[in-house]
Amino acid sequence: MKFSRRKFVKSTAVALATAVATGAAATTSSLSGCAPKPTSESTGTSSSDSIKTYSAVCRYCGVGCGVLVGVKDGTVVEVTGDPDNQTNKGANCIKGMNLVKLLYGEDRLTKPLIRDDKTSKGTKNGLREATWEEALDLVAEKLKATWKTDKSRLAFWGSGQQPIIEGYALVKFWKAGLLSNNIDPNARLCMASAVVALMNTFQTDEPANCYADIDSADVFVTWGANMAEAHPVLYSRLVARMQDNSSVKHYDLGTITTKTSKSANKVLIFKPGTDLAIANYIANYLVSNNLYDADFVKDHLQFKAGQENLSDALEDGYDASDIGQKVNDVHGITFDEYAAMLAPYTLEYVAQLSGVEASDLEELAKLFADPKLRILSLWTMGVNQHNRGTWMNHNIYNIHLLSGKHAMPGCGAFSLTGQPTACGTAREVGTFSHRLPADLVVNNAQHRRYSEAVWDLPEGYLDGIEKPGPHTVKIFRDMSSGKYDFFWSAYNNWAVSMPNLTRFLGKGDKKGLLDTFVVVNEVYPTLSCDYADVVFPVSLWVEREGQFGNAERRTAIFEKAIDPPGDAMWDLWVFVQIAKRVLAGEKISDDDAFTKLFGLIWDNAKDDFIGEQREVCKTLWEEYRTFSNPDLNNRANSINKDAEEKFGTRADDGTYTPSKLKMEAKQLAPYDEYLLNHGLSWPCREVNGRWLGTSWRFNNGGSQEDGYDQLGVQMYGKAGLAGNISFYKSATSKPSVVFRPYEPPAFEPNEEYPFWFVTGRLLEQWHTGSMTRRIPELNDALPEALLYMNPNDAAALNLSEGDMAKVSSAYGSVDIKVSVTSRVQPPAGRVFAAFFAEETLINLVCEDVYCPLSKEPDYKKTIVKIEKR
């Protein structure tokens, strides 16, 4: 680099970092050497030094940080933390340095691939290059044949990494085009328990709080969350908050000690599964000592109890069994009855059950009893991937609601996500087997009528999808049993991420997967590709325009900055090409089905999209946001208000109570606003011609400009209630505190399998490693999966650092190298491994049991034996 250029770049680097460090209201336009802020009109704004800058969102983890991507000669040459994106305000974690490398791995897929010989499945061989025409025709023919013969034998598996518009188009194709609910996302593996509990508690999905709460909380409670590795920027904020204010405390609750434990004042290591009892002890402490927030309880809460003794979802027939059919049953109870149910959760009992010091439990309970303290609970997979994951989510809400600590600045129960758009796509678009967009569900007639209105379908058309489809685990179990003919996946790597791979990869049930026609959209060859009949090479990250929605309800757009390599194409183009072929000759009433559904973005005469990617995204977005802006569509608006009195209840005296959908509760802004604002958190409201986001849902404690849900409460809620909160989306405006007892894990260690085996993620390798393993620096830092053991356990088995061990469960076994380093410190009797490595497939060992309510697998409590190799 020339001296003058080097000086210029360095000045830019210093100026940007200084602005972020000082919290200066920096925008990129105000700083020397940086590109101006992108606007809705301009894709890729030019800076003075021929680098074009595009606004984007980091591709890696669930935090969803904003980044600016600089492009020169068609190549990404610069990344900058986006100071205008409120998620990270200009700072990324150091993994951001490697963002560019994920695009340029040596083995990017650039040509469609077809497998002619099925016997090569499960190997690295057998795929040959093909033309797009041949691959698309083949996939469409297989899909159509299955659809026409028996549509229960087809499925699509999506993702919390699928951009919003692509997920939306896919849902429209699958649910309205194919009239199929056989679609589910990988978010079932990470977020489903959070979703079910939020719906049960508040009747609306997604957290009420925001990331900025980390900057003002007095106490952090992390529950089964290794944020230091899985949510690095949020953890940085947590550490900074503690650094700024020495009275701020952190309590880390988990079954193993992790990097996140380092900042904790107290680390509470509990016996797996007993977190349910710990939360109930805290609730019991608040209630029995009269230390709950009585006003909050009176104004806001209703109490319920649910079906207990659920046993475990181990067998394929569980969902259809007597108990499986009752798992969602709840009934109203009084506060006193709730108190009586909590009574057995005494300090002594829970300390003994959980193994946590009684004094530590009591200390934590006392914090919740202090009305002045702002407590922020943060949790992820330890809570969600739990044989009672939904219950544990409930129990955290219960203590925050009883103590009046929710939906307030610095204070609330905040479930984090594991993927960058688990919220935006899987949850908001509704790529689950039971959902429609915007929290609507298929088995509700009013919801189907509303969706028909937005999609301009004849009334009753969606009654064909009234029955929810199979959840992820059921799809894979049934595929293993030979019940599928066609399976298509995108933005995921199920051959590494599913539990009980011994069964799902055809090593247990031999037929199944090998007989199913498998299609994979991919950017790199993955283990899933080894089982594919067709692989579609697709665009990665900023090779197309896309949209992510993160855990603080923030939707942000990443602009197309570069072209995909070779013949790789936009996933949306692939979906539309298949839809066009499969729906050819099909009708919706008298209309051509494909044109009815996709005519808004596809020009049949030109056989191409109408306009560039920006225009296509905008057109689909405007239709999608009608779901949360009912006044954009008269028919939808009438259903939203129940204006024709079709869905409500009529009392004996003739009084009619309408069933209002309150779709504006998730209101989204016009597409351009997300570009202008570098992301906005819904509900978004138009105030004096400006679109504003919402930081605290249901909170009426300030103006919309300041991030409060002022207009939402005005529209549907009530002012003047305790805490200035109004839970306007809940039934009778009262969230439900549902008593959920402690029930033990599916299995507990025994003589044959004496260890608990916990799986998870580590900083360098994200999920199944399909991106991070292409980056030498990340891969070199953690090149192989390791079994982290307690040194005493290792010594007892004569195992030392670097020795090979065989880990076996009743499901399967794997050989893995032992580590006794301090990165992850399991207590005696527990071991940990991350799941990223396909050559050390730890999910061959992982148990196959899921939360009976959410159907999310438990990845944290397999019982295993360990032998020296």
Place this chain on the structure above:
Amino acid sequence: MNASRDLLEPTSLAEESVVISSVLVETKAASLKDVTTYLAQMPGVQVHSTHGTCLVVTIEAPTIDASYAIATELTAIDGVLNVQLVYANFEDDPGIKARMRADAKN
């Protein structure tokens, strides 16, 4: 404290490949001085300013990989709580340069 001008001068006057990035290093209050001293002797690393317990630091190294290795090293220094990336320019990274030449030809 403001960034002093001479620190903005490149660490070498030679025309060489260099990846330039800026990071924020958050330290424990008691470790601020020690960390600053330690950083000062690390090749390619410069501290430009201090804001409370947060240091504005640049990294100059020949490749992205070498830059990342230094950033990772920073996270491991005693007294460092956190390292956050603000900016990275890798137009000089040999792999990226080769890519630019290939893309420019296409």
